[in-house]
Amino acid sequence: xxxxxxxxxxxxxxxxxxxxxxxxxxxxxxxxxxxxxxxxxxxxxxxxxxxxxxxxxxxxxxxxxxxxxxxxxxxxxxxxxxxxxxxxxxxxxxx
Numbered sequence: 001x002x003x004x005x006x007x008x009x010x011x012x013x014x015x016x017x018x019x020x021x022x023x024x025x026x027x028x029x030x031x032x033x034x035x036x037x038x039x040x041x042x043x044x045x046x047x048x049x050x051x052x053x054x055x056x057x058x059x060x061x062x063x064x065x066x067x068x069x070x071x072x073x074x075x076x077x078x079x080x081x082x083x084x085x086x087x088x089x090x091x092x093x094x095x
Contacts, residue, residue, distance in 0.1 A: 002059065003030055003035070003061075005055065005058075005059075006030075006035070006051070006052070006055040006059075006061075007028050007030055007035075009051045009054070009055065010027055010028040010037055010048070010051055011027050011028060013047050013048075013051055014027045014028075014037065014038075014039060014040070014043045014047065014048065015027075015039075015040040015042055015043050016028075016038050016039070016040050016043070017038045017039075017040050017073075018040075025038075025040065026038045041074070041078065045070070070082070
């Protein structure tokens, strides 16, 4: 219940990814203390970071950046672009 405001804000701010036979785009899954966010090609990691930062400030929750992983999916070109250009905690992503 206490993490639902984070999920709602992620759903509001991200486009997510289209899944066949599903009406709504997939944007976020939450299970216990794990959060999975799905960013579409036009979504930015910086948007997700801002949402998480705002949530943490309001709720006093803390995200463990060292446990945060980014798994790019899609075409090889897209995965390479994400790996080279994006990082969650301002460090290069390693595959």
